[in-house]
Amino acid sequence: xxxxxxxxxxxxxxxxxxxxxxxxxxxxxxxxxxxxxxxxxxxxxxxxxxxxxxxxxxxxxxxxxxxxxxxxxxxxxxxxxxxxxxxxxxxxxxxxxxxxxxxxxxxxxxxxxxxxxxxxxxxxxxxxxxxxxxxxxxxxxxxxxxxxxxxxxxxxxxxxxxxxxxxxxxxxxxxxxxxxxxxxxxxxxxxxxxxxxxxxxxxxxxxxxxxxxxxxxxxxxxxxxxxxxxxxxxxxxxxxxxxxxxxxxxxxxxxxxxxxxxxxxxxxxxxxxx
Ligand SMILES: *Cc1c(COP(=O)(O)O)cnc(C)c1O
Numbered sequence: 001x002x003x004x005x006x007x008x009x010x011x012x013x014x015x016x017x018x019x020x021x022x023x024x025x026x027x028x029x030x031x032x033x034x035x036x037x038x039x040x041x042x043x044x045x046x047x048x049x050x051x052x053x054x055x056x057x058x059x060x061x062x063x064x065x066x067x068x069x070x071x072x073x074x075x076x077x078x079x080x081x082x083x084x085x086x087x088x089x090x091x092x093x094x095x096x097x098x099x100x101x102x103x104x105x106x107x108x109x110x111x112x113x114x115x116x117x118x119x120x121x122x123x124x125x126x127x128x129x130x131x132x133x134x135x136x137x138x139x140x141x142x143x144x145x146x147x148x149x150x151x152x153x154x155x156x157x158x159x160x161x162x163x164x165x166x167x168x169x170x171x172x173x174x175x176x177x178x179x180x181x182x183x184x185x186x187x188x189x190x191x192x193x194x195x196x197x198x199x200x201x202x203x204x205x206x207x208x209x210x211x212x213x214x215x216x217x218x219x220x221x222x223x224x225x226x227x228x229x230x231x232x233x234x235x236x237x238x239x240x241x242x243x244x245x246x247x248x249x250x251x252x253x254x255x256x257x258x259x260x261x262x263x264x265x266x267x268x269x270x271x272x273x274x
Contacts, residue, residue: 188228
């Protein structure tokens with residue numbers, strides 16, 4: 001039997017943004033096995049602190065900027081679903097690795113309407129839905145392909161103008177518009193926390209997403225599943241797990257530090273981890 005969760009458990013967990021640049025580059029299958037096991041052990045420990053079942057947390061490795069040769073090593077180490085921020089990069093990798101039949105792709109970055117057709121062809125999951133225009137475009141392309149797509153609605157919990165995602169108060173109305181798009185299977189909410197070395201402020205973003213989800217559950221449109229909470233990345237996933245994450249999106253702690261600055265992946269003006 002598990003002990004009841006201690007409300008103060010994990011209160012001392014720190015962010016790890018300061019490790020950026022120090023994650024060594026994984027270059028062999030053994031490196032990937034080692035890194036995946038290390039991240040999983042930290043997820044398990046965070047679950048332990050919060051009285052959660054580790055089986056409820058999915059680790060989504062994020063392979064942006066990583067070339068197909070190294071992605072194949074990660075696949076050999078057991079990665080069967082990978083997150084990518086940019087559609088064209090993801091689409092090119094899907095084409096380059098079409099021989100890996102069990103490898104699925106999750107798009108976790110902002111999408112423009114005119115690129116919906118690419119997503120509809122190859123993606124299994126899309127975590128950054130924040131506009132009905134994009135939902136409409138995706139649904140039309142998915143119907144044409146005879147496919148469906150798991151989606152998470154992206155919420156801006158940090159209040160930073162530079163972040164994508166809906167304002168928390170706009171989510172209820174947004175969800176009411178989604179049943180019109182039958183090929184989109186809503187799985188939950190997604191957020192990027194504030195990039196801050198202050199774990200209290202980071203944790204507040206994760207708590208805000210969970211509270212929003214809990215409040216919305218009362219009157220979710222029929223057939224919609226809001227259980228999922230995609231939150232946490234290399235610098236803050238342990239805090240996210242303590243606060244209820246069901247998906248953590250981890251890149252650098254598995255693949256190694258990225259050469260490209262994070263400003264390449266977030267809107268201009270967004271401050272990256274320090
Ligand atoms: C890159 C990225 C991540 C992972 O970030 P790491 O620092 O590599 O763990 C998570 N979520 C989104 C949306 C990303 O673009």
